[in-house]
Amino acid sequence: MGLLSQGSPLSWEETKRHADHVRRHGILQFLHIYHAVKDRHKDVLKWGDEVEYMLVSFDHENKKVQLVLSGEEVLETLQEKGERTNPNHPTLWRPEYGSYMIEGTPGQPYGGTMSEFNTVEDNMRKRRKEATSLLEENQAVCTITSFPRLGCPGFTLPEYKPNPVEGGASKSLFFPDEAINKHPRFSTLTRNIRHRRGEKVVINVPIFKDKNTPSPFIEAFPEDDEAARASKPDHIYMDAMGFGMGNCCLQVTFQACSISEARYLYDQLATICPIVMALSAASPFYRGYVSDIDCRWGVISASVDDRTREERGLEPLKNNNYRISKSRYDSIDSYLSECGEKYNDINLTIDKEIYEQLLQEGIDRLLAQHVAHLFIRDPLTLFEEKIHLDDANESDHFENIQSTNWQTMRFKPPPPNSDIGWRVEFRPMEVQLTDFENSAYVVFVVLLTRVILSYKLDFLIPLSKVDENMKVAQKRDAVLQGMFYFRKDICKGGNAMVDGYGKAQNSAELAPEEYTLMSIDTIINGKEGVFPGLIPILNSYLENMEVDVDTRCSILNYLKLIKKRASGELMTVARWMREFITNHPDYKQDSVITDKINYSLILKCNQIANELCECPELLGSSFRKVKYSRSKTDSSN
Template sequence: MGLLSQGSPLSWEETQRHADHVRLHGILQFLHIYHAVKDRHKDVLKWGDEVEYMLVSFDHENKKAQLVLSGEELLETLQEKGERTNPNHPTLWRPEYGSYMIEGTPGQPYGGTMSEFNTVEDNMRKRRKEATSLLGENQALCTITSFPRLGCPGFTLPEFKPNPVEGGASKSLFFPDEAINKHPRFSTLTRNIRHRRGEKVVINVPIFQDKNTPCPFIETFPEDDEAAKASKPDHIYMDAMGFGMGNCCLQPLKNNHYRISKSRYDSIDSYLSECGEKYNDIDLTKDKEIYEQLLQEGIDHLLAQHVAHLFIRDPLTLFEEKIHLDDANESDHFENIQSTNWQTMRFKPPPPNSDIGWRVEFRPMEVQLTDFENSAYVVFVVLLTRVILSYKLDFLIPLSKVDENMKVAQKRDAVLQGLFYFRKDICKGGNAMVDGRGKTTGSTEPAAEEYALMTIDTIINGKEGVFPGLIPILNSYLENMEVDVDTRCSILNYLKLIKKRASGELMTVARWMREFIANHPDYKQDSVITDEMNYSLLLKCNQIANELCECPELLGPAFRKVKYSGSKTDSSN
């Protein structure tokens, strides 16, 4: 989670009056940081991960699962027992948007040795066990992307009714304000986005059309004209940030300086590297005055246009005590804009007066059910960055094609059915290519044919004459590295999971959940998930996460069954 300043939050009207001040001083703060660290080189490459958790309560008697609104209390206890007592504690805990959520990270970043890859899963297990030990009876820590009955009546514990009248933060018909984290940033963010829009958030997701789903499927809101106008036939209508801050929007010219083609919650808009410049083929709206200011300060034009693009946005929250700051030693105004751009990648300068280096966040991955899966995806991404640097590989394609890939990726079963643009010749300069065995071969691909449409199976596992595959390239890298036996075994297990999910031999979590619901005895093929179905699904998810049952269709038959008492839920019920 981004900037969490303390203080007295301003209203949207007050925040808007200070918007130019925030942008002006945000740039000055960025320049102070940049000039302080611009000559810093040869830092040790460090990395880490962030896992978001939901707190779930199981009512075994009534077969009901609900989200527990105790995230703030749990977080306070975890921090008091952990980092506040021991700065070297192996875990760190941070708040998230929902009051039923917490975020866990390793206590210290991982370093550059290969053996570090073998510590990721152990640390994730520590996090799960540490937080679970503080939960109440029949409560569990779940790593699921979305709670299936989010927004349905009684989805929280304690139960609260939404407050759609004036005075509520979101005015949602479905999502109570009590489900929002109590830190003033979150409710202020929610309220100010609504005020800025002049209406509630509008999210319309196509409904899963099944055999008995009404067609057309139409929701009615007789007492809410705004909802009636915003909802669409054959879509599920949602009206709050709590449903996910990823809906696209367009800012109209009449109220704003710029017409912006993407929301704050989208894919990146420009590459920052010189070699990526020629692939920046989408329009990049930027503040020209800020861009020129950054150029005059000696910042290269790619980084300058990236920052100038971020700063076309308005600040969404502002605290009265944080208006006037020491720009040489604080960065709240810069982070105010930076941390409210939630794109698939985030380039982060060091905090002022810190030994932390420049950072890049890789943000598009969905959380998985188990620590094994989450570790596999983390290790895969970080290991791939090592291979890119070591082999000097080039995976760049035009950003317009990245945007097209993002649209395909959101479709059901895209991992098996979708075709994605991907670069064919991945060796810089176009002179060589790594084959399926990791060996380099000659390449005479013309520039116009640098990329092609490929399946995920081809991209991950390779296809002769088309693409060598990321897994074979990683395996080749491992063969040439000094790696201890345990670490090599762990990495190969992770790569095997990804290999088999890409090929379809193993299910993704999304597909497994769909099939679980479709095969539930209570499912009426009408797209409705009842309380009991939701309970059964989440109970099964929790059992899988804590290795209390097998799930070979999701994890494979060779998944390690190291049991520990990681949940207070009575799985026998």
């Protein structure tokens, strides 16, 4: 989760006093990096995934499942047995926001050969097995995006009550501070977001109206005036950073061969973000209720929204410099490549002084406005020992701002004095239940980058339309019901399209409109006369590549999953979870997820993840039956 400095964290008031210092030196650090590596070329394609995990404990006797607050201890052991003992260990482990969470990545980046695709799932299996081996009986490592009863009484083990009085980090009515990772960055972020905002964060998620759901659905918070004002009828109310950053996701980072290639990939993938987010939808439940959304994105966005009332446009500007249209966790606001410039139709708020400084230093306009937009934000955490730095050789101040702009895509300059190149990070995916599914989504995105670069594809549409797509993508069953703006002709300058879709096309042959509304099925699988489909393009690319039989078989299995999720032949995780709840004998059609229902759901998720049962409606026949040791949470215990 971004920069993890060590030291003595400053309060918000102290951090605020140093905000201009951090911004000023952050820009100097960026300039040092840029000028040192702007002409760097021929970096090899490397990439890696990040999977976030939750630790859960099953009480089989009482039919209850809780989040285990042992992430720090498990992480310490994993690192001690792994990278600290062997620098070439196949897995790396890092902390995450929740003290019930850990993050796993491959030990070394994957390379540019096609055979690397055949190692992704094996590495994810290693991670799951490594972490599971350290747990106690009846505990498990789960890849679930959102724990359904997060914030309900007794959802942690050990159990803690929230502390909404002054002095706590979040002051939440529901989320105890003990569930926050003990590293000072996380509680400091939580506290400083609240202090900067001037009130607790406000998250309102529409509730799913089932047959017996009260209408209007209203929760009373008589003990908390702030909650009473902030909560909305027919919505599930949440009030802490943990409700967003305490969810899990799946991310992929790519190293490009040059800065221009990185900018091109950043732009092209930005248009894909809402499509893949809807395809990976896996979080329909919040605070013990069934919601009317399928994705976590808006929940996280609200959970770290540190904007003041002035910045949100609720009061006249007096103490702040800008009206800011989005949370610092949201979709991107500008394309970076020259081909994207004409599609930058979102009003971009920038720090004009920083923008002019960057231009004077030789940074082009598009990159200068991107950085000047990131730097309208304040630093949220600062450590006393990290105020005065060597700007030529350190980048902590730049990363302080960069790493707390959590957007759909992240453009990542190389660290100072390293052999790492220019990178982009793809961030919208929801984590899936199984290593097979997570591998499928990762391989799909990575393979798509190869095709984008090889065929010089162009997915660009006005950025405002991408924002509209982001809103649609989070809705219930968006993968089947949603319509998304997408570019019709994705071949630049009339480049020949791959065999199998038709003859070479050029823009002169197409209707004047460059984009139109399409279903995800059309975008992914294609529709004759409308769009070729991403899967057919990927398949054609594979036919022209030298690929060994095992790797080709793996890739085709992964693409089959994506294809069938897009068509509706297979359910998304979100849809499968909804069906599971609906069919549970204890569910009263009132949108309530009880402890017992939650236990049944997470137990089933864990059995599917450990291949102890089949789930054809979710996985189809693509799922390879490679068993590993029986789960420590087998209900026969």
